[in-house]
Amino acid sequence: MWGTGLKVWNELKSNFSSASVYLKEFFLFGISIILLAYIIFGRSGYFTLFIILSVLIGVLSLFFLGKRRLRELNNIRQVIFNIRKNYLNKSEEIKLPANLHGVEEEIQKMFEKMKNDINYLTRLEKMRTEFLANVSHELRTPIFAIQGYVETLLDGAINDEKVNKYFLEKANQHTINLSNLLNDLIDISMIESGEMRMSFRYFNINEYLSSMVKEFEPMAKGKNLELIYHPVRENLQLLGDKNKLRQVFINILTNAIKYTEEGKIEIFVEEEQKSGKIIIKDTGIGIPETDIARIFERFYRVDKARSRAVGGTGLGLAIVKHIAEAHGSAIEVKSEVGKGSEFSFRLKK
Numbered sequence: 001m002w003g004t005g006l007k008v009w010n011e012l013k014s015n016f017s018s019a020s021v022y023l024k025e026f027f028l029f030g031i032s033i034i035l036l037a038y039i040i041f042g043r044s045g046y047f048t049l050f051i052i053l054s055v056l057i058g059v060l061s062l063f064f065l066g067k068r069r070l071r072e073l074n075n076i077r078q079v080i081f082n083i084r085k086n087y088l089n090k091s092e093e094i095k096l097p098a099n100l101h102g103v104e105e106e107i108q109k110m111f112e113k114m115k116n117d118i119n120y121l122t123r124l125e126k127m128r129t130e131f132l133a134n135v136s137h138e139l140r141t142p143i144f145a146i147q148g149y150v151e152t153l154l155d156g157a158i159n160d161e162k163v164n165k166y167f168l169e170k171a172n173q174h175t176i177n178l179s180n181l182l183n184d185l186i187d188i189s190m191i192e193s194g195e196m197r198m199s200f201r202y203f204n205i206n207e208y209l210s211s212m213v214k215e216f217e218p219m220a221k222g223k224n225l226e227l228i229y230h231p232v233r234e235n236l237q238l239l240g241d242k243n244k245l246r247q248v249f250i251n252i253l254t255n256a257i258k259y260t261e262e263g264k265i266e267i268f269v270e271e272e273q274k275s276g277k278i279i280i281k282d283t284g285i286g287i288p289e290t291d292i293a294r295i296f297e298r299f300y301r302v303d304k305a306r307s308r309a310v311g312g313t314g315l316g317l318a319i320v321k322h323i324a325e326a327h328g329s330a331i332e333v334k335s336e337v338g339k340g341s342e343f344s345f346r347l348k349k
Contacts, residue, residue, distance in 0.1 A: 030058060072100060076107075083111055091115075127298075134299035138181055138314065142174040149174075184315040187247070188298065191322040198244060198326055202237040205269055205276060205347075212249050213267065219257050226264035227257075236269070238276045238347040244323045245347075251316035252280050252343050260284035263340070275329075275346040282342075287335040296321040296331065 037050045075096055082088050091108040149171040158164050190196045213229045220227040256265045263283030270277040287295060294300050299314040324331045324345045335341035 026058060026062060030054065072097065075100070076103065079107060083107075083114075131298060134314070135185065138299065139178070142178040142181070145174045146171050146178075181315075184319060187319055188315055188322070191319065191326075196244075196322075196326070198241045200239055200241055202239050203242055205236050205238045205278075206231050206234065208242065208245075209249075209267055209269070209278075212246075212253070216253050216257065219254075220265065223257060223260070224262070225257060225260055227253075227267075228264055229267045230269075232269035232271055232276065236271060236276060236349075238349060240327055240347045241323075244326070248320050248323050248345075249280075251320050255316065256280060256282040256284060256341070260340070271349075272346070275348050277344055277346050279342060279344040281340065283340040286337040286339055287333070287341055288337055289335075292333050292335060295333070 033054050034051065037047055037054070079094055079096065083094075088094065088111070091111045094104060094108050094111060096104040096107075149167045153164060153167055157167060187196075209229050210231075213227055217227055253265065260282045261284070265280065265282045268279040268281070270279065291300075296317045298318045321331055327345070327347060329346040332344045333341065
């Protein structure tokens, strides 16, 4: 009996406590009713009876308002508890009474955003772990190679004229590879942290690409490949950072020459209404369709063994992607295995 009474008392106390937020409005409304009753009934017995009934109705109203508010708060509290305990998998599982539809929608949006943020952080952590593992591996490879050549020379090979120069050349090549890797790591770190400073200027695209072709002609001829630039309209000016764009062309043209055994590499500029589309096309080995979406990831290699054999840091295309995006363009890729690849991006006019 005592337990039941205590339970009822606690329920009454909880309901009235919940309704306390309405006390100010209830008080103002009560005064208005008393004044109105006084005007109508004066000081008659009806006035007293009306006041007593009004107080009873008011107390009951507060009780049921508090009960309803408490129920709504408990519903919201239960939803938040379920979210916090990861009991929910989809936003559609969040349900509240019809009168709380607006709150339900906001909690669903919050849940979706929180879920997306968690997924993003999970992917970010995975990328960070993979990045550290890849950097460690990429740094270890040239360092161990240099160490091996130096130790061999110190063990007596330095006096052997047949191999000492060969070992020194190999060690030197690995120091160059190590330097390239560190430079690319610095570049991509600056780009992704927003510290890369761009200097946009209008420049003559024909002159710029012609100079790039001249620079890479010896490398192409070394593999008996044709490197062809198809000039666009004379005096066409495009907007960009020439120094940063140079990194883009160096990476794409170097890859095109490395992965093309016969045929040609062609450079086109298609003039559009508000931009110029730059296309670099080769007749190389091509990229499998399943790999195209991932080639711009840091350290991603389509053919790991072949990629390391021909050199490169595995960061080139990641840098290309960021620089193109800084120019307001995406890098588009078309490729067919055995027939070649085509990389393109746009610069504003």
